[in-house]
Amino acid sequence: MQHIINRFISYVTIDTESDPNSETTPSTKKQWDLANKLVEELKTIGLSDVSIDENAYIMATLPSNVNHDVPVIGFVSHFDTSPDFTGANVKPQIISNYDGKDIILNAEEDIILSPDYFDDLLLYKGQTLITTDGTTLLGADDKAGITEIITAMEYLINHPEIKHGKIRIGFTPDEEIGRGAHKFDVDKFGADWAYTMDGSQVGELEYENFNAAGAKIKVKGKIVHPGYAKGKMINSMYYASEFITILPRLETPECTEGYEGFFHLHNIEGDVEETTLEYIIRDHDKDKFEARKALLEKVVFDLNTKYESEVFKIEIKDQYFNMKEKVEPVMHIVDIAEEAMKAVGVTPLIKAIRGGTDGSQLSYMGLPCPNIFAGGHNFHGRYEYVPVESMQKAVEVICKIAELTAIEK
Structure with missing residues (x-):
């Protein structure tokens, strides 16, 4: 021994x-x-x-x-x-x-x-x-x-x-x-x-x-002096938090087991001007895996449509299968x-x-x-x-x- x-x-x-x-x-x-x-x-x-x-x-x-x-x-x-x-x-x-x-x-x-x-x-x-x-x-x-x-x-x-x-x-x-x-x-x-x-x-x-992918979402804001910000400032951190809350809260690592897949937000960096969210996407089932990636892209599309601006940009890269x-x-x-x-x-x-x-x-x-x-x-x-x-x-x-x-x- x-x-x-x-x-x-x-x-x-x-x-x-x-x-x-x-x-x-x-x-x-x-x-x-x-x-x-x-x-x-x-x-x-x-x-x-x-x-x-x-x-x-x-x-x-x-x-x-x-x-x-x-x-x-x-x-x-x-x-x-x-x-x-x-x-x-x-x-x-x-x-x-x-x-x-x-x-x-x-x-x-x-x-x-x-x-x-x-x-x-x-x-x-x-x-x-x-x-x-x-x-x-x-x-x-x-x-x-x-x-x-x-x-x-x-x-x-x-x-x-x-x-x-x-x-x-x-x-x-x-x-x-x-x-x-x-x-x-x-x-x-x-x-x-x-x-x-x-x-x-x-x-x-x-x-x-797992089938595995990584996603990086960049959220663009606009910094303006807070004393004169009404109607002008775009706080990227608030927009990023909206993105986070749209995803299913129980489909995260701490709430899943066995063959259940998840989205895992593992890093956030940001300020008013720009916030970056980094996710890993995991699922054993290939179709569900593809659906998870598609959901992230849909959330980005829907939010950009809501705000009539390209506030959100997403990049997804497959990692392994x-x-x-x-x-x-x-x-x-x-x-x-x-x-x-x-x-x-x-x-x-x-x-x-x-x-x-x-x-x-x-x-x-x-x-x-x-x-x-x-x-x-x-x-x-x-x-x-x-x-x-x-x-x-x-x-x-x-x-x-x-x-x-x-x-x-």
């Missing part, structure tokens, strides 16, 4: 926050710090064909140790962390033999991780948890996945009695800002299929995800993962992702890529934690998938 803890902590204490406003790949220079460390570690444990390209995409190979033909499989994770919350100066805390009670993350700031609010904690009584100190995110999304893949490869190298085919691994930058697969060289990777180790709760196995369409024709790859989980004592939780992974884009690039749990909870914030036992089980699942794939038919 200590080996996996040490490896994980060595990764999360390196700041790799990505930046959606950057045009470079990776979007932040600090992502190179972990990327270069990973390259050296992959070489040290004995993988071959270790490479890193000019955009920090890392690939490596564990050669086959069987003589018969075996599909080439891959495992993929990302090393950036979300810009939603700071990933600088992460100070992990180790909670041994968790007792099911409140965990004080930060006494000075009265920050508490409580099972009264986060009831999933009670699944892990008696286990070892790694938490934050309440001032940063942890980075289990997805440094837990990286930890598990490298640990599994190391285990397979040290246990040649476990038979497996050729395995490719890939680590990507900028997944958290929707670009993780943009410059991934699928042909170079050369796998028949792959798995992202980027899920949450132990047992999660996912081959459906539901991988279900690409995975269902090769469902045996999901079946193998499900069988592997059961073989190591994990109950599979097959459900749709309320989000996306590199795998959604990779599936549309010709690399079918379901998603497997990495073990963490409460991603992208100060309450993030990961049970070490979940990471250990993920390592076992990876090894068992490799073994099952290599069975001669």
Whole structure:
């Protein structure tokens, strides 16, 4: 257990926050710090064909140790962390033999991780948890996945009695800002299929995800001295608030679950002269997804008509699509993962992702890529934690998938 803890902590204490406003790949220079460390570690444990390209995409190979033909499989994770919350100066805390009670993350700031609010904690009584100190995110999304893949490869190298085919691994930058697969060289990777180790709760196995788009609405106003503004000033912030209230209030992340889609207003910047609203649009159903985008455009049209002016302008960009369409024709790859989980004592939780992974884009690039749990909870914030036992089980699942794939038919 200590080996996996040490490896994980060595990764999360390196700041790799990505930046959606950057045009470079990776979007932040600090992502190179972990990327270069990973390259050296992959070489040290004995993988071959270790490479890193000019955009920090890392690939490596564990050669086959069987003589018969075996599909080439891959495992993929990302090393950036979300810009939603700071990933600088992460100070992990180790909670041994968790007792099911409140965990004080930060006494000075009265920050508490409580099972009264986060009831999933009670699944892990008696286990070892790694938490934050309440001032940063942890980075289990997805440094837990990286930890598990490298640990599994190391285990397979040290246990040649476990038979497996050729395995490719890939680590990507900028997944958290929707670009993780943009410059991934699928042909170079050369796998028949792959798995992202980027899920949450132990047992999660996912081959459906949201269709996703981003929308930016710019609202133009007109600044005039407030003492002489009657009939002249146009306050863009008031107009923007009207736009916000027109959208269905209950179709937001905090009011939806399962297959329910949403509009998520995640950023507002503005003054009298101009206000910008930034939304993400999500739905598993393609028709409903298109209807959501159309609704935003209709609201803009209707408001511009109401005010007889081009006050509102909208730009919508698709981000990724539901991988279900690409995975269902090769469902045996999901079946193998499900069988592997059961073989190591994990109950599979097959459900749709309320989000996306590199795998959604990779599936549309010709690399079918379901998603497997990495073990963490409460991603992208100060309450993030990961049970070490979940990471250990993920390592076992990876090894068992490799073994099952290599069975001669």
